[in-house]
Amino acid sequence: MKGIRALARHLDISIGTVSRALNGKPDVNPETRARVMEAARALGYTPNQSGRSLRQGVTNTIGFMIEMSPDANASGDDFFMGVFEGVQTVLNRHRLDLVVFPCPAEENPVDYLSRLVGRGMVDAMIISATRRRDDRIDFLEKTQLPFIALGRSESGPDMRWIDLDFEGVAHSSVARLVAKGHRRIALAIPDGDINLGHVFHDAYRAALSQHGIAYNPALLFRVARVLECGDDLVTALLALPELPSAILLSSEVMSLSLYRKLQERGIRPGRDIAVIGFRDNPRTSFLTPSLTCHSISLSDLGQTLAETLLAGIPAFADLYPGRDRNLIWPMALVQGESDDFDIVPER
């Protein structure tokens, strides 16, 4: 075992440079860093700032936990890539790095998170895909590791979180459809315990009620696989005594298979049934007819997420005084052709 002094002497490099190389500081050229690391490995170097990863603010790394659900391939990925970009914009200001923890579908999320956090490689965490009750939040609060959730939850009433404006999306969608004469408005949400399904469902009920439309549980569809939902959804729609005149999607990605399966049955989106998607996803922007959806800047969302996290960490708090602990992220309706027709009342 050798210390940093012996390593510097062996390499004939200053202690400062060796230290910066070993600590991942950016102002060391890659060649030098490689030499230092090789020597550290060969000589069995022992850092004397042991335990640094257990002290707050010293790994200079922030973790972001995402879930590898069976649908992650299909729906969540480009969303998170966009958010990561925004998060990194903020972290880069402070020479902090983002690492992503992809939780395997078959693992218990709290076991996974506690193991990864236990490895001591991060100073703070961002979690996503919150459940209505979420044990990860209880765990993080106990460890006192700073964190923020992308998604609200009944757990952690005092935690920092940012969530999308499901209420606003449900209200503007229902209002638009009602103005066009629609009364039979269906909703598709993901199956399972992810909180956004509950939140969107509640918001949809509230919006219907506001327009004096009775909630009809037969018009609620829970889909198992977001990307491949079209078949099941169209079968279920056709099994109803009367086709709904409109459907709201809690994920715009549902539209890809829904459009295809509707068309196979001779039902034209935007003519025979109105479809409103959730987010203005580049991947659904080439559909014909174009999908009515809601705009969001993922980069701005990611930046605000990171700033709100840092606002809760003493070393950074004074830099972000204006950040509230919680935020509902607004989304504006983008008119497409998928719901651009009026219902003529039957009587």
Add this chain to the structure above:
Amino acid sequence: MKGIRALARHLDISIGTVSRALNGKPDVNPETRARVMEAARALGYTPNQSGRSLRQGVTNTIGFMIEMSPDANASGDDFFMGVFEGVQTVLNRHRLDLVVFPCPAEENPVDYLSRLVGRGMVDAMIISATRRRDDRIDFLEKTQLPFIALGRSESGPDMRWIDLDFEGVAHSSVARLVAKGHRRIALAIPDGDINLGHVFHDAYRAALSQHGIAYNPALLFRVARVLECGDDLVTALLALPELPSAILLSSEVMSLSLYRKLQERGIRPGRDIAVIGFRDNPRTSFLTPSLTCHSISLSDLGQTLAETLLAGIPAFADLYPGRDRNLIWPMALVQGESDDFDIVPER
């Protein structure tokens, strides 16, 4: 500063349990782990296995570097989610964790990699998006950190790598088109220095040559943004004295905007121009006409990638004796309707 013994006494938990909690072992209940971490933080615990992250095989964590290119949101993400799933299947056997390093678009990839590796949180690396010459490979070889590349490169002639079978895809696509009477076959590849563009381009030239078709540089299109390439591509196609009868896409995601923009100009994919995509991506599987492309199991690819990496690490090598250092991953043509028409010779 306290050691593990003091921590165990303080918590009234066995040293073994405290050690397992601190080291991220899975057999500790989350409640206990949280208590241990909180106490470690409060008491200023110092681990005595200092430097463990600089010795091979002791962080139990493997890094996977991906790039947040402007196009990453659009094209790479679901590919990587699928590959991660396969990699994790193998790593889980050995209680190793995968962490993802997303390199910001504006950062130099080798600076980024050297900084992240320098943080000492991984025992081995997987890199992707290889360049024809790739400084990251030289860096990793110098550090002697075990690694594998998803993508070949002229750098690192002895490194471990797995790459997709661009040659096979180009050959089967060209052979299929030639059999249908096509001679004017265009190619779209990404702009920039990513090696797959070079490899696919070379393979396309070789395939044309094999069928006695002269290479025409006017039929090669380099696209800046994979997802939104349609506009530029259709404009460039229409600027030619004669429309090519077929186009090969090095990314199937290009088809989304290409279909739409062709249709806007009254050119029907699968009737007026044959289109062959690259991979059978779930996101393009709802196109009409269906896209001829090439099948791949991302999970299998990820598993083999992880096994090939582990085969190069002494502690695991004997478990994976059958793994070659390098592998071209085969892909089989999936017939769609996007190229299902014959060209009638003009004379």
